[in-house]
Amino acid sequence: MVYSEEKLLEEKVFKDPVHRYVHVRDRMIWDLIGTKEFQRLRRIKQLGTTYLTFHGAEHSRFNHSLGVYEIVRRIVDDVFEGRPGWSHDERLLSLCAALLHDLGHGPFSHSFEKVFQLDHEYFTQAIILGDTEVNAVLKRAGDDFPKKVAEVIAKTYQNKLVISLISSQIDADRMDYLQRDAYFTGVSYGHFDMERILRVMRPREDQVVIKKSGMHAVEDYIMSRYQMYWQVYFHPVTRSAEVILTKILHRAKALHENYYSFKSHPVHFYSMFEEEVTLEDYLKLDESVILYYFQMWQEEEDPILRDLCRRFMNRNLFKYAEFEPAKEYKKLAELSTLFQKAGMDPEYYLVVDSSSDLPYDFYRPGEEEERLPIQLLMKSGDIRELSRESEIVDAISGKRRTDHKLYYPLDFICDDSSKKNIKKQIRKLLDIED
Amino acid sequence: MVYSEEKLLEEKVFKDPVHRYVHVRDRMIWDLIGTKEFQRLRRIKQLGTTYLTFHGAEHSRFNHSLGVYEIVRRIVDDVFEGRPGWSHDERLLSLCAALLHDLGHGPFSHSFEKVFQLDHEYFTQAIILGDTEVNAVLKRAGDDFPKKVAEVIAKTYQNKLVISLISSQIDADRMDYLQRDAYFTGVSYGHFDMERILRVMRPREDQVVIKKSGMHAVEDYIMSRYQMYWQVYFHPVTRSAEVILTKILHRAKALHENYYSFKSHPVHFYSMFEEEVTLEDYLKLDESVILYYFQMWQEEEDPILRDLCRRFMNRNLFKYAEFEPAKEYKKLAELSTLFQKAGMDPEYYLVVDSSSDLPYDFYRPGEEEERLPIQLLMKSGDIRELSRESEIVDAISGKRRTDHKLYYPLDFICDDSSKKNIKKQIRKLLDIED
Amino acid sequence: MVYSEEKLLEEKVFKDPVHRYVHVRDRMIWDLIGTKEFQRLRRIKQLGTTYLTFHGAEHSRFNHSLGVYEIVRRIVDDVFEGRPGWSHDERLLSLCAALLHDLGHGPFSHSFEKVFQLDHEYFTQAIILGDTEVNAVLKRAGDDFPKKVAEVIAKTYQNKLVISLISSQIDADRMDYLQRDAYFTGVSYGHFDMERILRVMRPREDQVVIKKSGMHAVEDYIMSRYQMYWQVYFHPVTRSAEVILTKILHRAKALHENYYSFKSHPVHFYSMFEEEVTLEDYLKLDESVILYYFQMWQEEEDPILRDLCRRFMNRNLFKYAEFEPAKEYKKLAELSTLFQKAGMDPEYYLVVDSSSDLPYDFYRPGEEEERLPIQLLMKSGDIRELSRESEIVDAISGKRRTDHKLYYPLDFICDDSSKKNIKKQIRKLLDIED
Amino acid sequence: MVYSEEKLLEEKVFKDPVHRYVHVRDRMIWDLIGTKEFQRLRRIKQLGTTYLTFHGAEHSRFNHSLGVYEIVRRIVDDVFEGRPGWSHDERLLSLCAALLHDLGHGPFSHSFEKVFQLDHEYFTQAIILGDTEVNAVLKRAGDDFPKKVAEVIAKTYQNKLVISLISSQIDADRMDYLQRDAYFTGVSYGHFDMERILRVMRPREDQVVIKKSGMHAVEDYIMSRYQMYWQVYFHPVTRSAEVILTKILHRAKALHENYYSFKSHPVHFYSMFEEEVTLEDYLKLDESVILYYFQMWQEEEDPILRDLCRRFMNRNLFKYAEFEPAKEYKKLAELSTLFQKAGMDPEYYLVVDSSSDLPYDFYRPGEEEERLPIQLLMKSGDIRELSRESEIVDAISGKRRTDHKLYYPLDFICDDSSKKNIKKQIRKLLDIED
Numbered sequence A, B, C, D: 001m002v003y004s005e006e007k008l009l010e011e012k013v014f015k016d017p018v019h020r021y022v023h024v025r026d027r028m029i030w031d032l033i034g035t036k037e038f039q040r041l042r043r044i045k046q047l048g049t050t051y052l053t054f055h056g057a058e059h060s061r062f063n064h065s066l067g068v069y070e071i072v073r074r075i076v077d078d079v080f081e082g083r084p085g086w087s088h089d090e091r092l093l094s095l096c097a098a099l100l101h102d103l104g105h106g107p108f109s110h111s112f113e114k115v116f117q118l119d120h121e122y123f124t125q126a127i128i129l130g131d132t133e134v135n136a137v138l139k140r141a142g143d144d145f146p147k148k149v150a151e152v153i154a155k156t157y158q159n160k161l162v163i164s165l166i167s168s169q170i171d172a173d174r175m176d177y178l179q180r181d182a183y184f185t186g187v188s189y190g191h192f193d194m195e196r197i198l199r200v201m202r203p204r205e206d207q208v209v210i211k212k213s214g215m216h217a218v219e220d221y222i223m224s225r226y227q228m229y230w231q232v233y234f235h236p237v238t239r240s241a242e243v244i245l246t247k248i249l250h251r252a253k254a255l256h257e258n259y260y261s262f263k264s265h266p267v268h269f270y271s272m273f274e275e276e277v278t279l280e281d282y283l284k285l286d287e288s289v290i291l292y293y294f295q296m297w298q299e300e301e302d303p304i305l306r307d308l309c310r311r312f313m314n315r316n317l318f319k320y321a322e323f324e325p326a327k328e329y330k331k332l333a334e335l336s337t338l339f340q341k342a343g344m345d346p347e348y349y350l351v352v353d354s355s356s357d358l359p360y361d362f363y364r365p366g367e368e369e370e371r372l373p374i375q376l377l378m379k380s381g382d383i384r385e386l387s388r389e390s391e392i393v394d395a396i397s398g399k400r401r402t403d404h405k406l407y408y409p410l411d412f413i414c415d416d417s418s419k420k421n422i423k424k425q426i427r428k429l430l431d432i433e434d
Helices: A027-033 A036-043 A048-052 A061-080 A088-100 A109-116 A120-129 A133-139 A145-154 A160-166 A172-185 A194-199 A212-233 A236-257 A267-273 A279-284 A287-297 A303-313 A325-341 A391-396 A410-414 A420-429 B027-033 B036-043 B048-052 B061-080 B088-100 B109-116 B120-129 B133-139 B145-154 B160-166 B172-185 B194-199 B212-233 B236-257 B267-273 B279-284 B287-297 B303-313 B325-341 B391-396 B410-414 B420-429 C027-033 C036-043 C048-052 C061-080 C088-100 C109-116 C120-129 C133-139 C145-154 C160-166 C172-185 C194-199 C212-233 C236-257 C267-273 C279-284 C287-297 C303-313 C325-341 C391-396 C410-414 C420-429 D027-033 D036-043 D048-052 D061-080 D088-100 D109-116 D120-129 D133-139 D145-154 D160-166 D172-185 D194-199 D212-233 D236-257 D267-273 D279-284 D287-297 D303-313 D325-341 D391-396 D410-414 D420-429
Strands: A007-016 A020-026 A201-203 A208-211 A319-322 A351-357 A375-377 A383-385 A401-408 B007-016 B020-026 B201-203 B208-211 B319-322 B351-357 B375-377 B383-385 B401-408 C007-016 C020-026 C201-203 C208-211 C319-322 C351-357 C375-377 C383-385 C401-408 D007-016 D020-026 D201-203 D208-211 D319-322 D351-357 D375-377 D383-385 D401-408
Touching (some): A007 A027, A007 A061, A020 A027, A020 A061, A036 A133, A048 A109, A048 A236, A061 A160, A061 A172, A061 A201, A109 A267, A160 A208, A172 A212, A194 A212, A208 A212, A212 A391, A212 C212, A236 A267, A236 A351, A267 A279, A267 A287, A287 A303, A287 B287, A303 B036, A325 A420, A391 C391, A410 A420, B007 B061, B020 B027, B020 B061, B027 B036, B027 B133, B048 B109, B061 B088, B061 B160, B061 B172, B061 B201, B109 B267, B120 B145, B120 B279, B145 B160, B172 B212, B208 B212, B212 B351, B212 B391, B212 D212, B236 B319, B236 B351, B236 B401, B267 B287, B287 B303, B401 B410, B410 B420, C007 C027, C007 C061, C020 C027, C020 C061, C036 C061, C048 C109, C061 C088, C061 C172, C061 C194, C061 C201, C088 C145, C109 C267, C120 C133, C120 C145, C133 C145, C194 C212, C212 C351, C236 C287, C236 C351, C267 C279, C267 C287, C287 C303, C287 D287, C303 D036, C325 C401, C325 C420, C410 C420, D007 D061, D027 D133, D036 D061, D061 D160, D061 D172, D061 D194, D088 D145, D109 D236, D109 D267, D120 D279, D160 D172, D160 D208, D172 D194, D194 D201, D208 D212, D212 D351, D212 D391, D236 D287, D236 D319, D236 D351, D236 D401, D267 D287
Parallel strands (some): A208 A375, B208 B375
Antiparallel strands (some): A319 A401, B201 B208, B351 B401, B375 B383, C007 C020, C201 C208, C319 C401, C351 C401, C375 C383, D201 D208, D319 D401, D351 D401, D375 D383
16 A cells, blocks of 8 residues: 555544544554654643743643644545545645644744744744655655645645645634643633534635634634733733743853853854754754753853843743833833943843734735635625624724833842932833832 | 731732632742742643653643642632631641642652652752742741641641641642643543532541532542543553653663763763752752753663663653563563563663552551541531442442553564564564564 | 521532532522522523524523522622622622512513513512512511612612622623523533633722723623624524514414414413413413413414414424515515415514624613623723723624514425415525525 | 435534534434424423422433434444444434434323333334324335334344444443533533543444443443432432422322312323323323423312422422331331321322432343443453453442432421421421421
8 A cells, every 4th residue: 555545553542632532544644743853842832931921831832733633634534525626635735734834843933033033934844855754754655745745834835725724814723722722721712613613614726715604603713813812822921931031042142152151051052143053953952952051041150141041940020011112212212221220231121022913804915914814605605705794803804903011120120229219210210119 | 917927919810721710819829939949840740751641741740739729728718717627827837838749849750769769758848948949938937837838748747637638538639630630631530529529628636527418529539530540640651651761760870880971961960870969959950951861862872871762752662561470470581581682681671660559548557558538527427437438439448459561662672683583582472463 | 687697507509500509698598599489480491492493502590590699699799898889788689689680581581572562670570579479588688678679670779889780781690691501502602701700890889890901801701792692592593483482472362352262272371462461470471381382272273373383392493584674675575465375374474583782882872772881990990991992892892783584484385285386486586496 | 315315415413512513414313303203302301300409400301312313323423334243224223213212201201100100111112103203204214114213212123233322331322311411410420531432332243342442431431320320310309309299190190080170170181190191192291281280280279289289389399318218117107197197198298219220230130120231342352341341340330229218398397386296296206406
């Protein structure tokens, strides 16, 4: 039997708290899960620093990747199979792309990418196409199979329907993470009737569409997404931890560039500091390694690196104030000067962080971020864009919401053992009661 | 106001997926959570290697410790407060002991304790009584307060009722972990009506007792516990990972003793290898540190250490066979010889692991492990031991169940590139089909 | 002890699937639950004909009334007690009003009220103030206590805060029914974080307000409400059953007015037919009685009454088509004529039903229905109306949605054994495929 | 296409709170659900008088019947289809038998059967084989198809495997009702991992067997069953309501036999009183009809009938005391005499009720009730009876538990307006505090 059609003698089943079970029948999927590149995802948290806000959010990207796979498996096996518009030939490709779509994520991706100009999508491609165990498994289904998987994930594959399974405004990726992150954080948002949505998905030439009868379940999904963004993903405490993490990386890089002599040499970081990260280097990174360094750096001589690492490890985070850039830029400048005077480098201790989300949008060609809108399949067979049918979605469509916060170390600012007067001025500007 | 009575201006609330919310009103509890020794528990998984079997089981001891605190808080504030037999003076002590009862756990405790003769209970005491942030906080409630907390956890405190809240056959510790581990693994066992059990708990001089009307909820709890032990805690795949982990530690220690020159010097391990671990050393250990070394050791020269670390990191675990020591000791000896001949050191590659549990027992004085039985409070006011009232509990009372398994590397044994005949013999003895 | 302060020796606990437990400590509440007028609510379904669409929706108003009581109990005992703005004196009054607010509902209220000009609010007042067991219990707390309870329910009580607990856009009534109806139907809408909402409720002079920090939970609640209205309460199949039920009542009344001789004399209906219903008559009505008659009337001579009763009892409902009154009134007239010709009285067999809902609105004085808006309590202590803070709520605020459907008996229309051509015309007009 | 193979154009889906959705694809199943005999099950509660103890338990047998159908559908379509030992030809038969297995239940079956010597199994057969809509639908699949369905339900069908799907110690019937009754009552028992059990069911010649790997889920199921029996089904308050209901029926029959002249003639009861119930009579009975009479009988002249009906309708139930027949028969006789003297007919007001359950048993040939044991399918292919493998099940196997209670009207006994001394004696015997 050709490898791509090979089935396991006995189905493998993973107990999953979100989908109850994840079912694996295909040998290739089983082999991919067993590769070291995929196992590495166990050591990378799905939600980065969120566990410092919601202590339950300790789940890994491994978890989520299996979940996305399972959702796509159910769509293609239980809903699409045998329907016009869907070709069984795309089945295994879809499953592999679903499983591997986050493969290139590194530890605390968000911060690392920002500081070191890394791009997890680039590394996903590199792992799939490079000299890896994943590539070796994929190649057994044909020399061009890795390339096809990479294309689906890069959204350049010719069959747009396959792409839309994992990259659209209602895809398996989002459906898994909303439910999973809600489950592990314990929040009551994030619930919607996925069973129903799966049952009303239909294959169309260029994307998955949703039968009109499932519209309300989709509305519920969009509201869940909205709530999860503002209640969980953009939680100000999580962002505080991320601000500190980012500043640690900045500081370490700056020290390295200034020939600072680390007590604990940041071997794993060298290639990042020099922005010449190889695939091999990259794959060695996971959150254990990063936390190992942060732990060691708590004893470094440099006071900033040491302080920031201690803050991160012991969850002694920055506090925050609301900030409106357009109105308060002068105040920021003033604060910056005062921080400098008080001996707190504003580069590291006075940080503006902004979050922004667009809960749903229809297609606005030519815009920076072209989003695939959600299309409804009407009883008549026509296709209509969701916001034209749903009043609720129409009401929020295209409404971007942005939030800015100013982060600072309250403990330093309230420590009057030195620079008492300057700190008093800072507190006044930040509206901190004495 | 005295510190021990100090309340937060605004109650702090943790979103918890198991108890919905964990409520903190006492300043001391809030301060304890903020200590670095307590925050360290975030980097130690509650269930050690279980995440390699149940991918959801990635939750930390931090998680569980908050949960035990919350259960005790609800017992003392919502049920005991104001009842005869309970003194409000024990309230804060009970809360602190609940929160800190697992403080001394190290990374993958089970294996570490076995290999390095460590004892997490010893370290819990040491952290509470030593020169730590935790001790500093506790001391603010009185010089002898740390000692009292330590005594409750060590079960030597004079008020046995307080001890029984966290150490008995139905205590806050067990009630939290059964539910929490069920939640994160996603298994359907582990559910019981804790609300009901809490409501029928009553303080008695020497232990918590349960009103007879709650007996069925207790039966359900005992069955949950039984199922969790055999379905989750003693799962043979989890034990396989633990076998490998234990053998990695053994090997590293042996190499160190033989002056092997590590590429990555195991600095953090030195004091353990020499069995002279200080509190300071101990507190530096967490699972990031351990995984960092395991990651590095994948590149060591020593083939055994390297192989075992790769197995652990990439989840390429040992397979297992049922094993009955009394009947099969000869077969084991035979296998041992064959392994040796085949070039696989049986010390590391042929391992018997045993698990054993007693679902419930009444008090049998003089026995090795004296367990506090569960006492029912009858309508008449009398106290009766649970198994005398519950037929189901009586049926399983005192019935110890033990399970032995033999672990080995299936891939090596099936690799016929060398020692083909010997391996064939091994396979035959292990009943592995060719 | 005065009766109004009397507590039960032992708390009574009801197992409730929505709130887990309903706790009763006050003797008066316990006595009220035991009255025959309150027990009668067990024989009236909470959701009328909805069980013919969602088979799980068989729960009674008894169920819901306990739930509303429990929510108010938790608000006043766990949140309001001891806070400024709240007087303990209003406690029992609030609990009684919560428990009794739906006391006057009759069987299938919606249809009965429409056909017979009844008003359940009138009967709630009548039961509370009349010669009933409920009144006798209430009076034990003071001669004017029944009147006060009646006033709270009628929204004329002077303390508006108490009224707002059970009658506002976010009250205990709505919070219970949304969750309860979701639970029993099994839909995935209807979930929101009530725990959180309760915790952030604060008493103010004229209404309950919500701390700003709970705004997102309130948004979620409003979305749940929206979904429940359109997915459950206004479900077209439920409305079909209600159309038939209404027409049965119309028909029976018309027959009575025309001196039709019933085989089963509608003794229980006489006073309704003549629109002179006494409290005593009214209290004899429940759904068993109604269903008893419908069952008997399946054998009546009158073909319309017989047919409609059979349809209702055996769930052989009308089908429906979308209908736009403004555009299609001519078509309706045409259909009406054709129905007449085909021997189907359009009065009973061609029915337009309209549903309309306003998900949320702020206060628009002078409008027909003056709704109490939801007020947020800002950190500053200011009060702000919800839609000014929440973009999502603002987007849907004041947007009424209305839906019209045309109901007809598909089986009759497709039965070509007579009037074949006319029915063909009807089918054409209704877009029914041949 | 033959009718038995006919599929609906579009699958029908019922929202079900227990199984999420019930799926209907087969035209015959859809048609059966639409029959008036099946719709009648909506008017018969699944748990009789249990709603007077657990207010959520208002669900009907309609509900449960759909659930059993859905479980069997999933077993045969998702697990058995294509496996050796299972013939697709039995599929529709299995589905029909599952759907219709409870068709003959009448209102409050338990009490009615006892008093009037009725047998719901007899009526299930009669409905399936008689002149009914159900029979007409079934016959469309072949003249002998109704007979086959009846045989499966009567356990006389030749293919024992089909029978075991709905009648064994682990069948679809039990799996549905345990979960459903737990859901609606809200108790925390009744949960077990049905998904897992379904996945490990395998067809064997004479019954369904369970793969050994699912043994723990089965243990959990048996414990759930045990708890549900004692916590819900045999709840003493439910039994009190049933005692009263039974006595109402007894009284009405006795009055009828004594030519008592009812104000409300019990037309629907005549054939039962005379024990000559026809199918037509039987089908007219449902709980609305019964409750209608009970309501009317609250105004009868006969004081016993009137009192008992008022008690039932207004939930003024009997209290109970533990009772041990072997030891306390003398006390019972004594009480009986005293009741007589006090003017309370002991026939109606002093009632012993016994409940008894056997949680699990293996096959004991020749015993009164021969139970099909649960068989495990071992890895080797052998079959072993469950209690030989499971220690927990072995411990409770064959252990019958019986409970006797004595019911009496506490209010009468405490009403000292007459027969004061006798009542005092009664209270003393019953241990009721003065």
